[in-house]
Amino acid sequence: MVTATAASAGIGRRMVPFALATIPLVASIILINTFLFPGATDTIVSIGPLAPTWTGLTAAAQATLRVLAFALSVAVFSLTTPTDDLLTDLERRGVGRRAVFVIGAAIGMVPRLVERAGEIVDSQRARGLDTEGARWRRVRGVVPLAAPMISSALTEVEERTLALEARAFSAPPRRTTMRPLPDDSQQRALRWGLLVFVVVAVAASVSGALGIP
Amino acid sequence: MTAEIVVENVSFVYPDGTHALADVDLQIPRGHRIAIVGQNGSGKSTLVRHFNGLLRPTTGRILLDGLDTVGVHVAHLASRVGLAFQNPDRQIFAGRVKAEVAFGPRNIGMAQVEVEQAVYAALEAVGLTGQADTNPYDLGYSRRKLLALASVLAMRTPIVLLDEPTTGQDARGVARVQKIVSDLADTGRTVIGISHDMRFVAESFERVVVMRAGRIILDGTPSEVFARESWDALASTYLEPPLPARIGVRAGVGSTPTDALLVEALSQRKVAAS
The missing domain is CATH 3.40.50.300 (P-loop containing nucleotide triphosphate hydrolases)
Incomplete structure (x- = not known):
């Protein structure tokens, strides 16, 4: 379902980095489940002290599918939904102004934090902090890098709070909506279809119809 | 050269x-x-x-x-090469002003005695001598900016x-x-x-x-x-x-980008006129 949605949105290729990012987690899931599944005795093959089992492999496959489905769902959502559209729609549907702001700030903060982290690293490197040398030297640099990051983030929160209040953020009237959302009948039909699919899938899973333990 | x-x-x-x-x-x-x-x-x-x-x-x-x-x-x-960045809050991390200033000199391997001398000389240069034990975040923005400058001066780079x-x-x-x-x-x-x-x-x-x-x-x-x-x-x-340069052109005394040059040019013209 996720891959079909991605294909229909034309973002198949852009999903690849998201899928690749799961490799470390998926690899650990497969190794741990296949070789260390508790109580499993249906050994596939014995390699010295190692005894991978069919039960463990099956559990690993299920867990991997869940991880991939989750990661790729997040990818589809983030690649197809502009943040502004999401926030506008949430507010239009009655989600509280503060909640909408928190969600928007959290999403919007990521690129700013990345940019700020780059500036901090440059500042400390310019003062001779070795970020490329031996591991113990790099460990020594954690505080000079983390402290400005945290303090500037806290300062920014305080400044932003004051700036918001100064511009009537807490004022009681409902805010004027400036952004019409592009939402056609096809999108609405697809959303309802997905909702029905999720309900049916959950019901089938809970009732045991899918045969998933 | x-x-x-x-x-x-x-x-x-x-x-x-x-x-x-x-x-x-x-x-x-x-x-x-x-x-x-x-x-x-x-x-x-x-x-x-x-x-x-x-x-x-x-x-x-x-x-x-x-x-x-x-x-x-x-x-x-x-x-x-020492570089003092525009935003001091992108570099300040230490709990005391003198520790912040000593960060660069220590990183480049300056001897301990020299570090102390360099720190106090840099603090004196920027006017923060009396704030050596202050928490940098207790300083206002302009003073944090001077602190960031001191932390680069203390490295004594050419x-x-x-x-x-x-x-x-x-x-x-x-x-x-x-x-x-x-x-x-x-x-x-x-x-x-x-x-x-x-x-x-x-x-x-x-x-x-x-x-x-x-x-x-x-x-x-x-x-x-x-x-x-x-x-x-x-x-x-x-x-x-800058303003003196614009005044100099308006007054017809040539290029005078500083106050001193403008005053000198106007004085010379007055002398020449008298």
Whole structure:
């Protein structure tokens, strides 16, 4: 379902980095489940002290599918939904102004934090902090890098709070909506279809119809 | 005089495709005070970040005393080139002012006694001697900015880069920065400043380089760069000559980018008239 949605949105290729990012987690899931599944005795093959089992492999496959489905769902959502559209729609549907702001700030903060982290690293490197040398030297640099990051983030929160209040953020009237959302009948039909699919899938899973333990 | 910093045909393109520098050639002799000015995005900060290896040229090369900076770690170049960044809050981390200032000198392996001397000399230069044990976050923005400057001065590098050192400073703070630039030059150190404050530039630097869209469009003394003939070029990068320069042109006494030059020119005209 996720891959079909991605294909229909034309973002198949852009999903690849998201899928690749799961490799470390998926690899650990497969190794741990296949070789260390508790109580499993249906050994596939014995390699010295190692005894991978069919039960463990099956559990690993299920867990991997869940991880991939989750990661790729997040990818589809983030690649197809502009943040502004999401926030506008949430507010239009009655989600509280503060909640909408928190969600928007959290999403919007990521690129700013990345940019700020780059500036901090440059500042400390310019003062001779070795970020490329031996591991113990790099460990020594954690505080000079983390402290400005945290303090500037806290300062920014305080400044932003004051700036918001100064511009009537807490004022009681409902805010004027400036952004019409592009939402056609096809999108609405697809959303309802997905909702029905999720309900049916959950019901089938809970009732045991899918045969998933 | 041989050049301490040589920029040879340097171009730089950021990973997002932004062309920040285009075929820049520049020579900066040892002990010179040089200001780099231009509108935001003209390539000033990008250029100076090449001097300490934070950025590497896409094409061309940077030589420090004849040494190509390519392949030399920033941590090593930091002992030769100090860079005071525009925003002090991107570097301050220590719980006490003197520990913040000592960070750079310790990183470059300065002896302990020398570190202490350098820290107190730098604090004195920026007027923070009495705040050595204060938490940096208890200082106001302008003082945190001076603290960041002190933390670079304490490294005693032969080349000092100052990125917008007068931003947020009142007249007293600007005068203090001017004195620091002057004192650095008196000890034979090269000072390179980036600034939008044309008055500070004209008063403190002996050479002004004007950049636009990653290229150098003017390069000369303040009297040359702020002369009437250069105003159109300055305007093309959204810069205005300092007030004394404009008054000098209006009064018909030539290029007078500083108060002192303007007063001198007006005095000479008065003498000549009498």
